[in-house]
Amino acid sequence: MVALDNAVTDSTAEEMRWPSPFAVMRRRALHHRGLLIGGAWLLLMILVAVLAPLIAPHDPYEQDLTARLIEPVWGMGGSWAHPLGTDALGRDYLSRIIFGARVSLIVGFGASFISGLIGVSLGLIGGYFGGRTDGFVMYLVNVKLALPGILVALSLVAMFGGSITALVIILGFLFWERYAVVTRSATQQIRRAEFVLAAQACGASRLRIIVGEILPNVLNQVIVVATLEMAIAILVEAALSFLGLGTQPPTPSWGLMVSEGRNFIFYKPYLIELPGAAIFLLVMAINMLGDGVRDVTAPEGRN
Amino acid sequence: MGQFIFRRLIIAVFVSLTVSVIGFSLLRLSGDLAHQLAGDDARPAQVADVAHRYGLDRPLYVQYVDWAGNALTGNLGRSLFTNEPVSELIGERIGVTLKLAIFSILFAAIIGVTLGVTAAVRANSAIDRGALALAVFGQAIPNFWFGLILIVVFGVTLQWLPISGSDSLLNFVLPTVTLGFTVMPPFMRLTRSGMLDVLNADYIRTARAKGLLPHTVIFKHALRNAILPVVSLLAVTFGFLLGGSVIVESVFALNGIGLLAFQSIVRADFPVVQAIIVFVSFAYIGLTLLADIVNAWLDPRIRLA
Numbered sequence: 001m002v003a004l005d006n007a008v009t010d011s012t013a014e015e016m017r018w019p020s021p022f023a024v025m026r027r028r029a030l031h032h033r034g035l036l037i038g039g040a041w042l043l044l045m046i047l048v049a050v051l052a053p054l055i056a057p058h059d060p061y062e063q064d065l066t067a068r069l070i071e072p073v074w075g076m077g078g079s080w081a082h083p084l085g086t087d088a089l090g091r092d093y094l095s096r097i098i099f100g101a102r103v104s105l106i107v108g109f110g111a112s113f114i115s116g117l118i119g120v121s122l123g124l125i126g127g128y129f130g131g132r133t134d135g136f137v138m139y140l141v142n143v144k145l146a147l148p149g150i151l152v153a154l155s156l157v158a159m160f161g162g163s164i165t166a167l168v169i170i171l172g173f174l175f176w177e178r179y180a181v182v183t184r185s186a187t188q189q190i191r192r193a194e195f196v197l198a199a200q201a202c203g204a205s206r207l208r209i210i211v212g213e214i215l216p217n218v219l220n221q222v223i224v225v226a227t228l229e230m231a232i233a234i235l236v237e238a239a240l241s242f243l244g245l246g247t248q249p250p251t252p253s254w255g256l257m258v259s260e261g262r263n264f265i266f267y268k269p270y271l272i273e274l275p276g277a278a279i280f281l282l283v284m285a286i287n288m289l290g291d292g293v294r295d296v297t298a299p300e301g302r303n
Numbered sequence: 304m305g306q307f308i309f310r311r312l313i314i315a316v317f318v319s320l321t322v323s324v325i326g327f328s329l330l331r332l333s334g335d336l337a338h339q340l341a342g343d344d345a346r347p348a349q350v351a352d353v354a355h356r357y358g359l360d361r362p363l364y365v366q367y368v369d370w371a372g373n374a375l376t377g378n379l380g381r382s383l384f385t386n387e388p389v390s391e392l393i394g395e396r397i398g399v400t401l402k403l404a405i406f407s408i409l410f411a412a413i414i415g416v417t418l419g420v421t422a423a424v425r426a427n428s429a430i431d432r433g434a435l436a437l438a439v440f441g442q443a444i445p446n447f448w449f450g451l452i453l454i455v456v457f458g459v460t461l462q463w464l465p466i467s468g469s470d471s472l473l474n475f476v477l478p479t480v481t482l483g484f485t486v487m488p489p490f491m492r493l494t495r496s497g498m499l500d501v502l503n504a505d506y507i508r509t510a511r512a513k514g515l516l517p518h519t520v521i522f523k524h525a526l527r528n529a530i531l532p533v534v535s536l537l538a539v540t541f542g543f544l545l546g547g548s549v550i551v552e553s554v555f556a557l558n559g560i561g562l563l564a565f566q567s568i569v570r571a572d573f574p575v576v577q578a579i580i581v582f583v584s585f586a587y588i589g590l591t592l593l594a595d596i597v598n599a600w601l602d603p604r605i606r607l608a
Contacts, residue, residue: 142318145539145591146584147325148546151564155329155576158568235445239550242447243565258448269455276448284443291439 028296035292041285049101057083058092060099060252065090072270084274087260093271096252097278103241103253104234104282107167111233112226114172119179120222124210126180127187137180144177153236154245162246171233182225186218220297227290231283238279254279307599315592319585326581327367330573331359339571340383357383370577380574384567389578393560399469400559403482403551404544406475410483412537415490416530422491423498423529424521434495438488450481450554467556478555482548486540493536497529531602538594542587546580 019027029035048055064086071078072085072093084094126137153174160166190196191214199213238255240246247253249260254275261271330336337354338345345353354360358369373380379389422434457477458466465474501507502525510520549561556562560579567575 139314139317139321142314143321143325146318146322146542146587148543148580148583148587150549151546151561151568151576151580151583152329154549154565154568155580156332158571159330159332231443238445239447242445243550243553245569255445255447258445258451262451265451265455266459272448272451272455276445276452279445279448280443283445284439287439287443 025296029292032292032295034288035296038285038288038290038292041281042289045101045282045285046105048098049105052098052102056092056095056098058095060091060095061250063089063091069264069268071268072274075270085270087257087271088264093274096257097254097275100252100254100257100275100278101282103164103247103251104237104279106164107171107237108230108234108286110168111171111175111237112230114169115174115176115229115233116179116222116226118173119176119225120183120215120218122176123180123183124187124214124218127184128191128206128210128214130188130191134184137184141177141180144174149174150236150239153240154243157240157245162240162248164247164251167237167240167246171236175229175232175236178229179222179225182221183218186221187214190214190217220293224290224294224297227286227293231286231290234279234283234286304599308596311592311595315588319588322584322588323371323581324367326577326584327370328363329580330571330576331363336571336573374578374581379578382567382572382575384570384572384575389574392563392575393578393582396558396560396563398559399557400545400548400552400561402469402475403478403548403557403559404541406479407482407486407544407548408537408541410479411487411540412490412533414483415487416494416533419491419494420498420521420526423495423502426499431495434491438491441484441486441488444485446481446485447550447554449484450477450551453477453481454554469557469559474555474557478551478557481554482544482551486544489536489540490533493532494529497532498525501525501529531598534597534601535591535594538590539587542583542590545586546583 067082067086068088068090070082070086070090073080073083075085078085082092082094084092084097087093087096122137122140126134153170156170157166160170196209196213199209204212237246237253238258241253241255242259244256244259247256249256257275258272258279261268261275264271337357337359338350340357341350341353351360358366361369370380377390379393381388382392385392418434418437422431425431454466454477457464464476465471466477468474507520507525510524511517515524546561548557548559549565551557552559552561553565560583564576564579566572567579
C-alpha cells in the first residue's frame with residue numbers, strides 16, 4: 001500500500017508538483033516590469049558609486065578655471081572632453097555626478113538601515129506584547145509624527161554639521177515611524193498564529209519567538225518600507241544639501257550641485273537639470289523596486 | 304462618543320507636552336548654545352556673560368518651566384536677531400504659509416481624488432496607468448528641483464508667471480503646483496484603492512441592478528464610503544505642509560514661517576526656532592485630533608472599537 005502511494009506520487013510528481021513559494025516569487029519577479037527596471041537602475045547606480053574612481057573621466061574636485069561653464073556635448077560648444085560639461089569652477093560635471101551617487105546611496109542605505117533597526121524593534125515589541133507596552137510604542141510614534149521632520153532635521157544638522165556620518169545618523173533617527181507602524185500591525189496579525197503558539201508550547205523564550213518566528217514572517221513588509229524610507233532619506237539629504245545645511249562643498253552631492261547651479265539658472269540650466277534628474281531617476285527606481293517587491297511577495301494586497 | 308473624544312484628548316495632551324519638551328531642548332542638545340551665540344573667538348568670560356544674559360546657565364528644567372509658563376500667556380520671548388517678539392514675527396508670516404498650504408492641499412486633493420476615482424472606475428485602462436505614473440512621478444520628484452524647473456519653463460522661457468515674492472495671488476501659482484504635486488500621490492492612491500474596494504461591494508451591485516445611473520452609483524453610493532480615509536489624510540497633509548513648506552518657500556522667496564525657521568536655524572536664533580517647531584507640532588496634533596473625531600462621527604465602527 002505504501003509502495004503504491006509512493007509510486008502514484010512519483011509518477012505524477014513531474015506534472016503535479018507545486019512550485020515552491022520561492023519559485024513562484026521568482027517567476028512573478030521576472031515578469032514584473034517595474035521591479036526589473038527599478039532594480040536594474042539601482043544596481044547600475046550602486047556599480048557607478050562603487051567604481052566611481054575607475055569610470056569617472058576626471059577628478060571631481062579638480063578645478064580648471066580656463067574651462068568653466070562648458071555646455072554638455074549636445075549644447076553649444078560642448079565636446080566629448082566633458083560629456084556633461086563643466087560647472088562654474090571648471091570641474092567635470094559627469095565626474096561630479098558619478099561621485100555624487102556615493103553620497104545619495106550611502107545616506108539612503110545608512111539612514112534606512114538605522115531607522116529600520118529602531119522602527120522594527122519598536123514595532124515587534126509593541127505588536128507582540130500589546131497592552132501598556134504597545135500603548136507606549138504608539139505614544140512614541142505619535143510624538144514622532146507630530147514633530148515637523150524637515151525642520152528638526154535642519155536644526156540637528158545645523159548643530160552637528162553636515163558630514164555624511166552625521167546625516168546618516170540624524171536621518172536614521174528621524175524616519176522610523178513607518179517601520180514601527182507596519183511591523184506592529186504585521187506582528188499583531190501573526191502573534192496568535194499556530195506556529196507561534198507551537199514555539200511557545202516548546203518553551204521557546206520570548207526573544208527567540210520574536211526574532212526566530214515573528215521577524216522572518218514580517219520581513220517582506222519591512223523590505224517594502226525600507227525601499228520607501230531609503231527614497232525619502234535620499235530626497236531629504238538632497239533638500240538639506242540644497243538649502244546649504246547638508247553635505248558641504250566641495251563634496252559632490254546632487255542636492256548641493258543643484259544649489260550651486262542656481263546662480264546660473266537663466267543661461268546654464270543644465271547645471272540644475274542634470275543632478276536633479278539623477279536624484280529623480282534614482283528615487284523613482286527605488287520606489288518602483290519597492291512597489292514590485294510588494295506585488296511579488298503579497299500580490300493579494302495589490303490594487 | 305464622549306468617551307472616545309476624552310481618550311483621544313488625553314493622548315493629545317501627553318503628546319503635546321512631550322513635543323514641547325523636545326522642541327524646547329532641541330537646539331540645546333549641542334550643549335554650547337551660549338558659545339555659539341557669543342561667537343567662535345569669544346573668551347570664556349564673554350561666553351559666561353551671554354549664558355547669564357539669556358538664562359542659559361540655569362538648569363534645563365527651570366528654563367523649560369519658565370519658557371512654557373510664559374508661552375501659555377502668549378509670550379514666546381524675543382528674537383535674538385531682530386529683538387522683535389517671536390509671536391509678532393510668526394504672526395506676520397503665518398499668512399503666507401497658510402495660503403500656500405491651503406492652495407497646495409486643494410490642488411492635491413482635487414486632482415488626487417479626481418484621478419483616483421477615474422482610475423478606479425476604469426481600472427487597468429490607459430487612464431489608470433497614466434494616473435499611477437503621475438503618482439510615481441510626484442513621489443520621486445525632489446520638490447526644490449521641480450520648483451526650479453517650473454521657474455525655468457514658466458518664469459524664464461515662457462514668462463507667464465512671477466518667480467518670486469508673495470505680493471499677488473499669481474505669485475502662489477508655481478509654489479502651489481510644486482508643493483501640491485508632491486503631496487498629491489497619497490490622495491490619488493487612497494481614493495483609488497478605496498473606490499476599488501467599494502465598487503466590488505454587494506450594495507453597489509444592488510444599486511446597479513436597480514438600474515441607477517452609473518454616475519449616481521459612483522458619486523452618491525461609492526465615493527461617499529471610499530472618501531472616509533481621505534479626511535484623515537487631509538489633516539495629516541495639512542500638518543505636514545505647515546512644517547514642510549520650508550524648501551518651497553526658500554526656492555520661491557516666499558516670506559512664510561518655513562523661511563523664517565530656516566533663517567533662524569542658520570543664525571542660532573533659538574527662541575524663534577523652538578516656537579515654530581512647537582507651533583507646527585501643536586497644529587498637527589490638533590488637526591489629527593479633529594480628523595479622528597470627524598471620522599468617528601462619520602463611521603460608528605471607529606468610535607465603538
